[in-house]
Amino acid sequence: MYDDEKILLDAIPSIFSNGPEVMIGPGDDCAVLDFSLDKYRLVAVDQLVSDIHYVKKTTAPAEIAVKLLRRNISDIAAMGGVPSQALLAMTLSAETWSEDEWAYAFLSAMAEEAAKWNVSVCGGDVSSTFSTTDVFSLTITGWVEKDALTPRSAARAGDAVFATGEFGGSFESGRHLSFAPRLDEARFLAGRFAGAMIDVSDGLLLDAARIADMSGLDVEIDESAVPIAAGATLEQALSEGEDYELLFSVSPKKTAELESAWPFKNIKITRIGVFTAKSPKTDSTHDGHDDSTVVSKGFTHFSK
Amino acid sequence: MYDDEKILLDAIPSIFSNGPEVMIGPGDDCAVLDFSLDKYRLVAVDQLVSDIHYVKKTTAPAEIAVKLLRRNISDIAAMGGVPSQALLAMTLSAETWSEDEWAYAFLSAMAEEAAKWNVSVCGGDVSSTFSTTDVFSLTITGWVEKDALTPRSAARAGDAVFATGEFGGSFESGRHLSFAPRLDEARFLAGRFAGAMIDVSDGLLLDAARIADMSGLDVEIDESAVPIAAGATLEQALSEGEDYELLFSVSPKKTAELESAWPFKNIKITRIGVFTAKSPKTDSTHDGHDDSTVVSKGFTHFSK
Numbered sequence: 001m002y003d004d005e006k007i008l009l010d011a012i013p014s015i016f017s018n019g020p021e022v023m024i025g026p027g028d029d030c031a032v033l034d035f036s037l038d039k040y041r042l043v044a045v046d047q048l049v050s051d052i053h054y055v056k057k058t059t060a061p062a063e064i065a066v067k068l069l070r071r072n073i074s075d076i077a078a079m080g081g082v083p084s085q086a087l088l089a090m091t092l093s094a095e096t097w098s099e100d101e102w103a104y105a106f107l108s109a110m111a112e113e114a115a116k117w118n119v120s121v122c123g124g125d126v127s128s129t130f131s132t133t134d135v136f137s138l139t140i141t142g143w144v145e146k147d148a149l150t151p152r153s154a155a156r157a158g159d160a161v162f163a164t165g166e167f168g169g170s171f172e173s174g175r176h177l178s179f180a181p182r183l184d185e186a187r188f189l190a191g192r193f194a195g196a197m198i199d200v201s202d203g204l205l206l207d208a209a210r211i212a213d214m215s216g217l218d219v220e221i222d223e224s225a226v227p228i229a230a231g232a233t234l235e236q237a238l239s240e241g242e243d244y245e246l247l248f249s250v251s252p253k254k255t256a257e258l259e260s261a262w263p264f265k266n267i268k269i270t271r272i273g274v275f276t277a278k279s280p281k282t283d284s285t286h287d288g289h290d291d292s293t294v295v296s297k298g299f300t301h302f303s304k
Numbered sequence: 305m306y307d308d309e310k311i312l313l314d315a316i317p318s319i320f321s322n323g324p325e326v327m328i329g330p331g332d333d334c335a336v337l338d339f340s341l342d343k344y345r346l347v348a349v350d351q352l353v354s355d356i357h358y359v360k361k362t363t364a365p366a367e368i369a370v371k372l373l374r375r376n377i378s379d380i381a382a383m384g385g386v387p388s389q390a391l392l393a394m395t396l397s398a399e400t401w402s403e404d405e406w407a408y409a410f411l412s413a414m415a416e417e418a419a420k421w422n423v424s425v426c427g428g429d430v431s432s433t434f435s436t437t438d439v440f441s442l443t444i445t446g447w448v449e450k451d452a453l454t455p456r457s458a459a460r461a462g463d464a465v466f467a468t469g470e471f472g473g474s475f476e477s478g479r480h481l482s483f484a485p486r487l488d489e490a491r492f493l494a495g496r497f498a499g500a501m502i503d504v505s506d507g508l509l510l511d512a513a514r515i516a517d518m519s520g521l522d523v524e525i526d527e528s529a530v531p532i533a534a535g536a537t538l539e540q541a542l543s544e545g546e547d548y549e550l551l552f553s554v555s556p557k558k559t560a561e562l563e564s565a566w567p568f569k570n571i572k573i574t575r576i577g578v579f580t581a582k583s584p585k586t587d588s589t590h591d592g593h594d595d596s597t598v599v600s601k602g603f604t605h606f607s608k
Contacts, residue, residue, distance in 0.1 A: 045391040045443055047431045087349040089441040127351045131435035137393040139443040
């Protein structure tokens with residue numbers, strides 16, 4: 001993520017004011033809308049830009065469609081929810097338009113993938129550009145029972161930090177195109193074990209810091225516990241993005257129960273740290289514990 | 305609109321299958337979602353692409369923001385509804401990032417404009433591109449009372465075709481950047497006078513044909529009745545887009561009442577034609593009436 005983008009994203013919640021139906025506005029994985037039902041409606045948008053989020057020359061239209069939908073489903077999962085509808089906006093270059101059946105291959109793959117996840121693609125927009133860039137934007141809606149919502153603000157001091165799966169090397173290995181969003185896993189966790197939850201799209205430490213920030217806490221990550229994907233380094237596992245694994249807080253009273261009740265044989269969960277009360281010295285670096293890192297607002301140990 | 309775009313858009317409804325909550329999927333101004341309340345939820349997405357929808361060099365960030373939001377509000381209006389939330393996705397070129405405060409000016413204008421229309425910007429995404437193109441995508445949500453919905457499919461044979469305002473020269477005159485979406489007007493019409501309704505974004509004849517197509521009808525437009533904007537030609541009024549005026553069907557029993565009850569002094573309404581039963585000879589051209597045109601699927605008299 002460019003610095004410009006990060007600075008702008010940080011400013012956005014203070015720019016827009018939201019009405020009473022908006023329970024959670026900008027700054028979480030999804031906006032949360034309350035229409036006075038027994039459920040919250042979730043809504044999120046995410047983009048894929050050619051040669052930023054995928055290599056245009058070597059990526060098939062179906063791979064782009066699948067990634068676009070799955071990363072949006074991953075945002076719904078991160079709120080404990082179930083996806084329901086999607087709207088697709090795309091701006092295609094003349095180059096892409098000229099590739100026979102490219103757009104149809106993309107849309108067919110999107111339709112097929114959406115059906116797998118019970119998502120209705122109910123709207124969209126198509127445009128062109130004179131440049132060589134293709135831009136895809138997908139808005140996803142979903143729902144979550146009110147007592148199952150897992151916003152970033154719900155971590156408490158003393159909560160354990162857990163993560164699903166393994167981290168690092170997602171782009172290099174091509175996993176960023178084939179990952180499975182942790183939807184079933186999130187639904188198992190939500191309302192029962194997970195307090196705050198996020199899907200790791202921008203890097204484990206950065207996304208852990210986001211939960212800490214929104215919960216008014218610090219967080220310590222035990223680097224020796226971080227599950228590293230085959231072929232990746234610890235540094236990659238901590239700082240690269242596009243893992244789309246879940247990172248979540250669990251009350252210390254529930255960690256043992258979680259570890260014994262976890263039903264997904266092929267997806268491991270790992271305890272990798274702890275959320276702590278915000279220290280008076282914010283923006284500190286290491287706190288003295290071996291192999292553990294405090295990630296706090298404005299600091300990540302890998303930052304430039 | 306490019307031919308490629310049109311062909312693709314026409315194919316989209318048959319590509320995606322929608323679930324039971326989706327009352328109306330792709331092909332109308334908004335998707336219509338039924339959450340079993342007394343209202344339908346509306347959701348739509350629209351894009352602005354630099355040097356396609358606005359001239360990058362001469363258009364201020366605030367103008368782009370205002371146009372983006374208003375054209376989405378116009379889609380909600382076209383369904384008879386009220387806008388409620390928006391999600392904003394944008395991909396900016398390095399050139400635009402490098403312009404001091406450009407993105408902030410854009411977002412501030414978006415926030416200010418959204419507040420005017422009681423729209424909560426509740427989510428979004430920001431990305432970059434290596435090309436020179438800026439792409440903005442806005443998803444809007446809204447609601448409409450179930451008996452006030454004005455889908456494109458609701459015209460009946462014999463219904464009059466009405467339009468608000470004047471047509472033609474929107475891009476040339478700069479009106480495409482400063483138009484007001486006909487939200488109050490649409491709310492007055494919905495549930496009382498308007499059957500089918502559309503906002504004219506792609507051209508009066510083309511958009512009239514869309515209502516006819518979705519309603520299984522033909523439509524005759526009386527060219528001599530079409531209200532032409534100052535400085536524009538009839539040809540422009542019929543075939544250019546970006547007018548964002550409402551085009552709607554009215555039962556012949558209600559046209560007199562509408563004309564006397566219309567409360568908006570500064571926005572005129574004009575009866576410009578009639579919806580007719582589909583003639584056995586579809587794809588015909590003129591039907592013999594002077595100054596009137598049949599617009600039917602696959603044919604518009606201005607088409608190439």
